Amino acid sequence: MDYLPLFLQVRNQRCLVVGGGDIALRKIRLLNASGANIRVVAREISAEIREFLASGEHQLLEKPFENNDLNDVCLVIAATDDEGVNRQVARMAQQRQLFVNVVDDAQAGNAVMPAIVDRSPVVVAFSTGGKAPVLARLLRQKLETLLPRGYGRLAALAGECRDMVKARFSEINDRRYFWENVLAGPAAEKALTGDLQGARSLIEQTLANTSEQKTGEVYLVGGGPGDPDLLTFKALRLMQQADVVLHDRLVSEDVLALCRRDADYIYVGKKRDRHTRPQEEINALLVALAKEGKRVLRLKGGDPFIFGRGGEEIETLASEGIPFQVVPGITAASGCASYAGIPLTHRDHAQSVRFVTGHLKDGCYALNWQEMLDPGQTLVFYMGLLGLPRICQELMDHGRDAQTPIALIQQGTTRNQRVFTGTLATIDKIIESEKVKAPTIIIIGSVVSLRDKLRWC
Numbered sequence: 295m296d297y298l299p300l301f302l303q304v305r306n307q308r309c310l311v312v313g314g315g316d317i318a319l320r321k322i323r324l325l326n327a328s329g330a331n332i333r334v335v336a337r338e339i340s341a342e343i344r345e346f347l348a349s350g351e352h353q354l355l356e357k358p359f360e361n362n363d364l365n366d367v368c369l370v371i372a373a374t375d376d377e378g379v380n381r382q383v384a385r386m387a388q389q390r391q392l393f394v395n396v397v398d399d400a401q402a403g404n405a406v407m408p409a410i411v412d413r414s415p416v417v418v419a420f421s422t423g424g425k426a427p428v429l430a431r432l433l434r435q436k437l438e439t440l441l442p443r444g445y446g447r448l449a450a451l452a453g454e455c456r457d458m459v460k461a462r463f464s465e466i467n468d469r470r471y472f473w474e475n476v477l478a479g480p481a482a483e484k485a486l487t488g489d490l491q492g493a494r495s496l497i498e499q500t501l502a503n504t505s506e507q508k509t510g511e512v513y514l515v516g517g518g519p520g521d522p523d524l525l526t527f528k529a530l531r532l533m534q535q536a537d538v539v540l541h542d543r544l545v546s547e548d549v550l551a552l553c554r555r556d557a558d559y560i561y562v563g564k565k566r567d568r569h570t571r572p573q574e575e576i577n578a579l580l581v582a583l584a585k586e587g588k589r590v591l592r593l594k595g596g597d598p599f600i601f602g603r604g605g606e607e608i609e610t611l612a613s614e615g616i617p618f619q620v621v622p623g624i625t626a627a628s629g630c631a632s633y634a635g636i637p638l639t640h641r642d643h644a645q646s647v648r649f650v651t652g653h654l655k656d657g658c659y660a661l662n663w664q665e666m667l668d669p670g671q672t673l674v675f676y677m678g679l680l681g682l683p684r685i686c687q688e689l690m691d692h693g694r695d696a697q698t699p700i701a702l703i704q705q706g707t708t709r710n711q712r713v714f715t716g717t718l719a720t721i722d723k724i725i726e727s728e729k730v731k732a733p734t735i736i737i738i739g740s741v742v743s744l745r746d747k748l749r750w751c
Contacts, residue, residue: 516623
């Protein structure tokens, strides 16, 4: 991030605005709405500003800006139509380690004024860092339509009930569960429509009838092949609810960043011949955390039920009586093939597709090579990069055409995606020359020949 988002408490604090025209007035309105005491310094101050700031706590100084105008202020806004003056204000303010915003010149200051959607006490603020203010305005318009004004009433009601809920539940997780249920239930609907008394009554009834949570829940979620836009809505919702996140090596940083920021993160990734935790220990950890009353996100790359050992994990959970949910993810075969422009099936090329693990166990494969010789079948190998020369040789030895097309998709669907194509006979040389690395999905079959025509990213 170029800027750290934060909200400043400026109520009854002195804020300086340098400028006395329409631009300054827009900023003055925001500061006034936040309860600030405003000092305005400008050679000329408009009648609109004088009228707006007529009350006694504000200061209007019609004069050139001077260094001592920065005394006793917590925030500075440079809003003149003179770039030189604005930059002088910014420079002097930063020498005093003050936050300063320069209108239409974000780089000159150290703070930017965001676009704001006000549903007080709910306030949504977002920024493009001064690079695209029109885009920020358009996004604000969209959010204005998505956030009913009743959310302010709902937030205020929740604030009134906080102490009551805190007295009922001693554990923070129990309070969190309670509020998540309330804020997505009938009480919230009543508050949004303006029936605050009805909403409060429902909250009190729910509080009286809710016992403390004793057992948590496990969410087994497929994080897809890497692009966060490929997550399902349900996956995103559960990712935002979880108290603890157990994540694999193949979960991309962009996907992981969408989990709840204050959750505990535990890396349980596995790499060939190097496991951070054995699978049995992961299974036991899921059970232990859930029995502590926590909501546990088991986040896996791709789909948890396709070479993800998800079945083993929920077997353990079921035997221990732990509630769980499973959310499918887009498996690497589907996601990587699509982003590489390779359809896994095609009427003229392949009528079936087979997913195969390319991971060697004890140095050998237990594969039925005869079933993989059909030219009308696409083969997709997971975890097969290390053993690919052996795989290709076995296929050719058993009768598959040496000129069968093959594609390697490294870090598919991410910004670092690389795609290499060749044949069963040539791909080992490509791996060596291009320094191909895991994670890489392997696609073998006639459909690979369509890549040049169908690639789109």
